Amino acid sequence: MSASVLYDTPGxxxxxxxxxxxxxxxxxxxxxxxxxxxxxxxxxxxAPEMWDIFNYAGIRQNIADAVIxxxxxxxxxxxxxxxxxxxxxxxxxxxxxxxxxxxTAFIELFRSIPLLITIYAIWVGFxxxxxxxxxxxxxxxxxxxxxxxxxxxGINSVPKGQGEAAYALGMSKTQVMVSVLIPQAVxxxxxxxxxxxxxxxxxxxxxxxxxxxxxxxxxxxIASNTQVNGQYPYVxxxxxxxxxxxxxxxxxxxxxxxxxxxxxxxxxxxxxxDAPETIGAPSRLRDNGSAV
Amino acid sequence: xxxxLDNFPEFRDGFIGTVSITAVSSVIALVLGVLVAGLRVSPxxxxxxxxxxxxxLLRNTPLTLLFLVSFFVVPEIFFPGMxxxxxxxxALGFYTSSFVCEAVRSGINTVPLGQAEAARSIGxxxxxxxxxxxxxxxxxxVIPPLSSIFIALTKNSAIAGAFSxxxxxxxxxxxxxxxxxxxPVFIWVALGYLVVTFAISGLFWLxxxxxxxxx
Numbered sequence: 001m002s003a004s005v006l007y008d009t010p011g012x013x014x015x016x017x018x019x020x021x022x023x024x025x026x027x028x029x030x031x032x033x034x035x036x037x038x039x040x041x042x043x044x045x046x047a048p049e050m051w052d053i054f055n056y057a058g059i060r061q062n063i064a065d066a067v068i069x070x071x072x073x074x075x076x077x078x079x080x081x082x083x084x085x086x087x088x089x090x091x092x093x094x095x096x097x098x099x100x101x102x103x104t105a106f107i108e109l110f111r112s113i114p115l116l117i118t119i120y121a122i123w124v125g126f127x128x129x130x131x132x133x134x135x136x137x138x139x140x141x142x143x144x145x146x147x148x149x150x151x152x153x154g155i156n157s158v159p160k161g162q163g164e165a166a167y168a169l170g171m172s173k174t175q176v177m178v179s180v181l182i183p184q185a186v187x188x189x190x191x192x193x194x195x196x197x198x199x200x201x202x203x204x205x206x207x208x209x210x211x212x213x214x215x216x217x218x219x220x221x222i223a224s225n226t227q228v229n230g231q232y233p234y235v236x237x238x239x240x241x242x243x244x245x246x247x248x249x250x251x252x253x254x255x256x257x258x259x260x261x262x263x264x265x266x267x268x269x270x271x272x273x274d275a276p277e278t279i280g281a282p283s284r285l286r287d288n289g290s291a292v
Numbered sequence: 293x294x295x296x297l298d299n300f301p302e303f304r305d306g307f308i309g310t311v312s313i314t315a316v317s318s319v320i321a322l323v324l325g326v327l328v329a330g331l332r333v334s335p336x337x338x339x340x341x342x343x344x345x346x347x348x349l350l351r352n353t354p355l356t357l358l359f360l361v362s363f364f365v366v367p368e369i370f371f372p373g374m375x376x377x378x379x380x381x382x383a384l385g386f387y388t389s390s391f392v393c394e395a396v397r398s399g400i401n402t403v404p405l406g407q408a409e410a411a412r413s414i415g416x417x418x419x420x421x422x423x424x425x426x427x428x429x430x431x432x433x434v435i436p437p438l439s440s441i442f443i444a445l446t447k448n449s450a451i452a453g454a455f456s457x458x459x460x461x462x463x464x465x466x467x468x469x470x471x472x473x474x475x476p477v478f479i480w481v482a483l484g485y486l487v488v489t490f491a492i493s494g495l496f497w498l499x500x501x502x503x504x505x506x507x
Contacts, residue, residue, distance in 0.1 A: 005405050005408045005409065005412075006333055006335075006400075006408050006412075006418055006421055006422060006426065007335045007412070007417075007418040007421070008412055010335060014335075018335055018336050021336045021339065022336045022337065022338045022339070025336060025338050025339045025342070026338045029338075029342055035369070036369045039368065039369045039370075040365075040368060040369060043368050045368060109482075112443075112447075112485070112486055112489055113447075113482045113485060113486075114446075114447040114448070114449075114450035114461070114485055115447065115450075116450040116451055116453075116454070116461055117450055117460075117461060117464060117478065117481055117482060117485070118478075120461070120464060120465070120468075121464075121474050121475075121477075121478040124468045124474045125474040125475065125478075198352070202352075202353075202354040202355070203354070204354075205354035205355070205356040205357060206356060206451070208356050208454075209356070209451070209454040216354070216356055216357060216360065219360070220360075223364075234360075234364040234365070235364065235365050235368060238357070238360050238361055238364060238365060241357070242353065242357050242361070245352075245353065245354055245357055246349065246352050246353055249352035249353070249354075250348075250352050253352060
């Protein structure tokens with residue numbers, strides 16, 4: 001929308017100029033790509049032997065195991081963070097002051113500490129021999145805090161009348177939450193929740209640092225244990241593993257976009273489905289969440 | 293307590309390292325992010341496509357992978373022998389630039405249509421419209437998301453510590469290798485990061501308040 005507002009429909013002169021920019025720009029990008037390509041092939045990184053290693057059954061098995069390891073850590077972390085998120089969000093909205101304070105302190109503390117620091121401390125401190133659990137626990141704690149904030153924003157974005165009507169019907173607080181507020185909040189925040197799950201998936205790569213054999217760690221092991229033409233195949237391995245990662249994240253992001261579109265289509269009038277699009281706080285949260 | 297006092301020089305170096313890598317990569321991210329946002333709204337289709345590809349690719353890549361690319365692939369293509377600090381800031385800056393770009397672009401979208409229309413009707417070109425009219429007004433809405441992006445950047449800088457850049461996570465690793473108990477080390481490192489992130493949010497709070505007065 002803004003793109004068309006920012007400039008006039010190009011006239012003959014501007015069309016020529018735009019074409020010139022297009023050609024120059026594309027040439028510059030192309031030149032950069034070609035330069036990288038040439039330099040890489042000069043150093044022998046694009047030699048067929050470098051890529052042949054992915055035909056070995058052992059290496060394929062390694063990569064398959066690594067994908068499963070990554071998905072396992074992601075699955076555990078996703079479940080853990082969602083459960084923790086619900087608990088913490090309930091805590092923050094509780095009527096009891098100590099519970100509210102405790103939940104707020106927990107969320108603020110772990111949200112502001114780098115995830116890597118938490119994971120490393122858990123790994124060294126408690127779970128040295130169980131790097132998968134250390135990774136999953138660290139991810140759950142951090143992302144649980146973020147999901148709690150997302151859910152809270154969602155619950156606050158549900159129109160007030162919903163809760164009031166439920167109380168007027170004589171529902172208890174738990175009933176109001178479970179059967180009225182949370183379903184609407186989850187529906188409104190589903191895209192944000194999923195984009196935070198994408199962040200969780202990306203962050204499983206931190207397992208690299210605590211030696212959990214997920215994709216990146218496997219990439220490094222493959223690259224440093226195989227020698228081709230007197231060189232280590234870092235470039236080819238990183239490209240292959242990178243493609244797998246980007247593919248997985250894009251799939252999950254696409255799911256988020258699809259759900260967002262679907263939600264917008266089915267919500268009638270001013271349902272809570274399109275609330276986060278207009279309110280500042282949730283969209284800010286989304287920026288915050290996806291930046292991590 | 294002893295952990296900090298006994299190893300204070302290393303901690304100080306680590307803290308300075310965290311601050312400087314945050315500062316350098318913030319500048320890279322800001323410059324690149326605004327540039328790419330400009331490309332994404334420009335009238336030239338190939339540049340728009342490039343901008344979109346840039347954001348999509350970088351946003352969906354784990355930062356650790358970018359660090360690997362930056363440390364193992366980039367030196368093979370460009371100048372070999374760059375310092376880990378520079379390579380780390382590049383990876384961090386490029387990664388964050390995609391988020392800055394999205395924030396700036398949504399900021400551009402919040403500027404009332406009339407502004408750009410008025411700028412066009414007095415004959416301004418695209419770059420003039422963007423530079424003189426739209427971007428200055430977008431700044432105000434971009435500041436809050438930028439603040440959280442830069443706080444995230446500070447937290448992400450911990451990954452650089454695992455790639456032999458001197459900073460606070462490196463200190464944590466060093467201390468646990470030296471056999472200190474992890475809990476006090478964790479608390480001190482966390483405090484170090486809290487100081488930096490509070491400083492950033494304080495700074496942005498000040499900027500935001502000044503902008504508010506300007507309205």
